[in-house]
Structure formats: C-alpha cells, structure tokens
Amino acid sequence: MTASPGAGSRPVPEATDPGAVARGYHLRTKHRLGHYAAGPETLDWDAQPNPFREFSGCPKLALPVMAEDLAVRFDEMLTPGGVPPAPPTLGSVALLLELSFGLAAWKETGPDRWAVRCNPSSGNLHPTEAYVLARNIAGLEDGLHHYVSRDHALEHRAADPGAPDEPARLWVGLSSIHWREAWKYGERAFRYCQLDLGHALGALRYAAAALGWRVHLLTALPSAAVAARLGLDRAPDFAGAEAEEADVLVAIDMGVAGFEAMIPNAPAGPWAGRANCLDRHPMYRWPVIDVVSAATRASGGVLDALPAPSDLPAPLASGTAPASQVLLGRRSAQRFEAGFVMPAADFFALADALLPRCAAPFDMWPHAPQVHPVFFVHRVQGLATGLYALPRRADAEGPLRRMLRADFAWDDVPGAPAHLPLRRLVEADARGVMRTICCHQAIAGDSCVALSFVADFALELEVDPWRYRALHWEAGLLGHVLYLEAERAGLRGTGIGCFFDDALHELLGLEGERFQSLYQFTVGRPLHDGRILSLPAYPGRRPPPAPAQEPLA
Known part of the structure; x- marks a missing residue:
C-alpha cells in the first residue's frame, strides 16, 4: 500500500x-465537533473492496x-x-x-x-x-x-x-x-x-x-x-x-x-x-x-467461568414469530417515521431484553456486565421525553451516579416492571442534541429511542488490554439484541458508530477516562424506500429431504 x-x-x-x-x-x-478522526479524503465507490x-x-x-x-x-x-x-x-x-x-x-x-x-x-x-x-x-x-x-x-x-x-x-x-x-x-x-x-x-x-x-x-x-x-x-x-x-x-x-x-x-x-x-x-x-x-491481543490464561444463574423473571416480550423470520428479517433502518410513538410495552421489553439473563445470548458471555445503556427517549407512550439509565448489574448504579451529572434525579420510572432497574435522569427534549452528537444524522432524532452504551472503560483496561476488544464486543452484542427485539416488535434498529465522543460525555457529565461511550443505537418505525427491490438470498436453493429419524427442531 x-x-x-x-x-x-x-x-x-x-x-x-x-x-x-x-x-x-x-x-x-x-x-x-471541530474535526473527525483521521480517515480517507475521498472514496471511490466503484473501487470498493470485494466484500467476500x-x-x-x-x-x-x-x-x-x-x-x-x-x-x-x-x-x-x-x-x-x-x-x-x-x-x-x-x-x-x-x-x-x-x-x-x-x-x-x-x-x-x-x-x-x-x-x-x-x-x-x-x-x-x-x-x-x-x-x-x-x-x-x-x-x-x-x-x-x-x-x-x-x-x-x-x-x-x-x-x-x-x-x-x-x-x-x-x-x-x-x-x-x-x-x-x-x-x-x-x-x-x-x-x-x-x-x-x-x-x-x-x-x-x-x-x-x-x-x-x-x-x-x-x-x-x-x-x-x-x-x-x-x-x-x-x-x-x-x-x-x-x-x-x-x-x-x-x-x-x-x-x-x-x-x-x-x-x-x-x-x-x-x-x-x-x-x-x-x-x-x-x-x-x-x-x-x-x-x-x-x-490488545489475548495473552491466554485460565478459562473464564460462565455467569451464575440469575433470578430475573422471564423476558417481557412475547409472541409467536418464527425464529427464522426474525433472524433473517433483521435490517438496519435508513430512515424513521418521525411522528411515530412507540408503545410503552415495547419500550420496556427492549430495555428488559438487555438484562443479563442466563439464556441466549448472554449465557455465553463470561464476564460481569461492564456496558450500560443510557436511553434518550424521544417518543414513547406514557413516558416523559428525556434521559434514562439502565445499570445492568446491581453494583453499577453507584459508580454511574458518581460519574454522571450531579443534578440527575435517578427517579424510578412509573409503569416500569419492578425487576427493571430503569432510572429517569432528567426530562428534556434531546432530539436535536442527539442529531448533532451522532454526526448530524437525522435518524438519531427521528427515532423513538436513541441509546448510548457507556462502558466502565479505564478499570477494564487496567485488568487486561484485551478487554478493550471485549468492551466493544459487549456493546455490539447489546446492539444485536436490540436489532432482533425491534424486529420482533415490528420496529427496526440502526447502530451508529459515528458520534462526537466528548460532546456526548459533556452532555452526560462524564469526565476523565473512567467511563466512555462506545456505541450508539436507535430504534423506531422505519420508512421503506419502494425503489429498492429485495431479492432472495439463495434463489433456487432448497434443502434435501431430511431423514424421518432426524427432523430439525
């Protein structure tokens, strides 16, 4: 090169x-806000690298x-x-x-x-x-x-x-x-x-x-x-x-x-x-x-143990959607319907799905949760617009309270399930702010909910530099949960990696390196572009007849 x-x-x-x-x-x-991280000065889309x-x-x-x-x-x-x-x-x-x-x-x-x-x-x-x-x-x-x-x-x-x-x-x-x-x-x-x-x-x-x-x-x-x-x-x-x-x-x-x-x-x-x-x-x-x-490569050591069983109740979301329909139907929304209001039940189900139950997908994750979502609620039925936090483990709320803005309220959320540790920080209309913070992207404000995944950053790197990767993996895993839960609810999600890091930290009151935001995510009702055709992934490919004694589950 x-x-x-x-x-x-x-x-x-x-x-x-x-x-x-x-x-x-x-x-x-x-x-x-004054400049982006170092990147290419031009892109030739006709010369995009082979994706396979x-x-x-x-x-x-x-x-x-x-x-x-x-x-x-x-x-x-x-x-x-x-x-x-x-x-x-x-x-x-x-x-x-x-x-x-x-x-x-x-x-x-x-x-x-x-x-x-x-x-x-x-x-x-x-x-x-x-x-x-x-x-x-x-x-x-x-x-x-x-x-x-x-x-x-x-x-x-x-x-x-x-x-x-x-x-x-x-x-x-x-x-x-x-x-x-x-x-x-x-x-x-x-x-x-x-x-x-x-x-x-x-x-x-x-x-x-x-x-x-x-x-x-x-x-x-x-x-x-x-x-x-x-x-x-x-x-x-x-x-x-x-x-x-x-x-x-x-x-x-x-x-x-x-x-x-x-x-x-x-x-x-x-x-x-x-x-x-x-x-x-x-x-x-x-x-x-x-x-x-x-x-940040792994140096090796003793295998991590899987997390202990949790006492969380069954997930809030329900329904009879086929697994293949949800898994194959996942898409990233390109635009959201700006006036749509998300039902409160769907919002609470999304938040609930991020809790670390001993079931898929979190039963494979061999670390205590270090990534916690901050919700920017724009349009959810019955909820005030503003900022909400969801500490994903019991002992995380204290450090988050100390690191986030001192004037945040940390109130219980009316109507939230008792087991859901969702806290209202402040009432505010943050749609315009989130558009700006997410590199001026409209989807951050037109969505029903935007999230920032905040990680306990500095302490994890002191344990092992490989944890820099693991923190991003955990944030990506949470994003994938939201993609599929949104799909199940008839909504769509979009992950956003482009955001102004320190502007977001200033908004949340974060100082120093202890906590850092690693990923943004949005959920809402998508607007579909009728000009784009959707074609089969593998046209004409069908499975062979399965033996009677070996049916698929």
Whole structure:
C-alpha cells in the first residue's frame, strides 16, 4: 500500500505499555465537533473492496438452505431447554451458518446491487470472517473450513481426522479483515471491527439457540493459538492479500454426550487454498490499527467461568414469530417515521431484553456486565421525553451516579416492571442534541429511542488490554439484541458508530477516562424506500429431504 498525504500519514506515537496503547488509540480516534478522526479524503465507490473472501484451490462444498423448514418460534429459542438439540449433521451446521453469517437477501436499485447479511456491519462492509472446525459431523469432512456467505458454501482448508470413537465436535472461529472497514473509516475502523465482532457473536448465539445448541467462548485462548487453529498465521497463503486478525474461537455444545468446552489442536493438514486480494489499489495506510491490534491481543490464561444463574423473571416480550423470520428479517433502518410513538410495552421489553439473563445470548458471555445503556427517549407512550439509565448489574448504579451529572434525579420510572432497574435522569427534549452528537444524522432524532452504551472503560483496561476488544464486543452484542427485539416488535434498529465522543460525555457529565461511550443505537418505525427491490438470498436453493429419524427442531 502507498501512503496518501494528509491524515492517513499521521505518525503513530510510541508506547510500550499495551494498556497505554489502547487508551491512546481510543483518545486519538475520537470524533470531535471541530474535526473527525483521521480517515480517507475521498472514496471511490466503484473501487470498493470485494466484500467476500475466498480461498482459491480449496475443495468447496455447497450447503443446503434450511431456514424455511425451521419450526421454532423466537420465544422458544430464548427459553432454556425450549428447543431440543438438533442432531450434529451437515444440515444442522448449514442452518447454523445460514442463520448467523449467511445472506438474508440481495438488494437492488437501478444498476446497484448489494447483499444484506444476518450479522450487521458498519457501512455493510463486513470485516468478520467465519471458520468451522469439525470432528465427526455426519456429512462434513473433518478439519478446518472457511465459510463463504455469498455462496453459502464451505471451503475445506485443512484436513484433520478425528478419532472414530470421538464424539461429534464443532468449533467456530472468527477473524477480522481490518482493511474492509479502514477503506472507508480510516483510523477509527478498529473500533468498528470490534463492534461487528460483538454483533457476530450475538448472531452466532441466537442461531445456535434456534438449534437447541449452546455456545462457549474460549476467550482465554491466546490470539496466536487462535490464528494457528484458523490457519491465519500461514503467511504464504495470504501473500498479496489482506491479512486477517484472529479474534476468537468458540466451542459449540450440540447436546452430545460427553461435551466439554475443550480447545482443539491446530489442524494437521495437508493445507489447501490461497486468499484472494480484496482491494488491488488501496489509497491510504493506517498503521495505528496494526499497533492497537497487536497491543490488545489475548495473552491466554485460565478459562473464564460462565455467569451464575440469575433470578430475573422471564423476558417481557412475547409472541409467536418464527425464529427464522426474525433472524433473517433483521435490517438496519435508513430512515424513521418521525411522528411515530412507540408503545410503552415495547419500550420496556427492549430495555428488559438487555438484562443479563442466563439464556441466549448472554449465557455465553463470561464476564460481569461492564456496558450500560443510557436511553434518550424521544417518543414513547406514557413516558416523559428525556434521559434514562439502565445499570445492568446491581453494583453499577453507584459508580454511574458518581460519574454522571450531579443534578440527575435517578427517579424510578412509573409503569416500569419492578425487576427493571430503569432510572429517569432528567426530562428534556434531546432530539436535536442527539442529531448533532451522532454526526448530524437525522435518524438519531427521528427515532423513538436513541441509546448510548457507556462502558466502565479505564478499570477494564487496567485488568487486561484485551478487554478493550471485549468492551466493544459487549456493546455490539447489546446492539444485536436490540436489532432482533425491534424486529420482533415490528420496529427496526440502526447502530451508529459515528458520534462526537466528548460532546456526548459533556452532555452526560462524564469526565476523565473512567467511563466512555462506545456505541450508539436507535430504534423506531422505519420508512421503506419502494425503489429498492429485495431479492432472495439463495434463489433456487432448497434443502434435501431430511431423514424421518432426524427432523430439525
């Protein structure tokens, strides 16, 4: 890549402490009212990087399209034990990938055509790649496979036969191609890649729940070990192509007897495949992304324990929506109906869904909640406009009270369920303010509700610089919950990564680095553009007849 003059060639400050690198990167990449974080000076949309990674020279297996035959309701899959485990077959693995990382539709207007995926992404750029490690899955070769969402197919990168008497096992690995985001967003792209990773984890957990499966994050596995298991450390396979950053490996509990969240060995090989080049003419360089990426890699340690069972009641939201309809129907709203008023029941259900129950998706998250939403209520039936806070764990309200503005009231909210720790901070019309703070985007004010996800930032980085990634993953996971809960309620959500960090902090009264806002989100009733056609994701693809003894759950 050749450096372009201007923002892209800013020098990277030297720092040896990884925590200081992460903090410095976060401060450096804040958008400010006077100027944006360093990014490209121009974009050539006709030269946008290829959104699909492929490995040439690999055996390729087309997967069956199974979602239409899934007879599971969305509320059933969020109930522990509500869906019996699907058998570990090629068809069930195909459905897991279809509902998490597959295409939901193709969109078309005039000469433009683009794909919409189940896992959302900043700018629809999709830096996240998915891999599968399989052992003794009926119909699927053992070893490492790369998932190509465009084709709903697996590329067999490396063989690694398991023992014949070994139970069926499945792992999913996730990586990021930072250039996909940096092409548009410059230095701030690393943040967006981590938010996307959180959305991807959420998409995977929900898809697994639809199959009656569970997900275990192997977060203590060192990043280098993840790279070895996904083949991302094989430099010749990426010669002349954009590198992938190893993010996380997860073990899938398919309900098979003897399951344990064990760490697989690196594939023995032989290996096949060479990565394609996504952008043949990159115009900029953003070396700070490589610096912060190296500083925040996982160093390894003891595996984290899953959270203890909670005493929260069942979720407030109900209904009979099919799981596949919600998971495949998720979209990002481009515009909202500015006069629509959200029913109070829908608002409380959205807030309630963010509480850390021991059910999908939070039963996979092995850390105490560190990210807490602040709601900017614009139009909710029966609620005063203004700011509201939802501490997601009991001992978080005290620190939030001390760090947010001293004149915030912290009143109970009339009509809120007793178990919901929602607090009204101040009554105010914040529609115009939120438009400005969210980079002058109308959706922040036209929505019914806008949210800021505030993280306990500095203390987490002191524990481990890798937590910089984890905080963004948690924020992205919360955003994914809102996407699906909005979809279930007949509404739509939109994640917003572009916001003026310190202007928002000033509004909330946050000073110093203890708490930082990592992500914004909006929910409302969408306005649909009739000029845009929606086309099937995989036209003409149907599943083969399922054996009578192995029905899908």
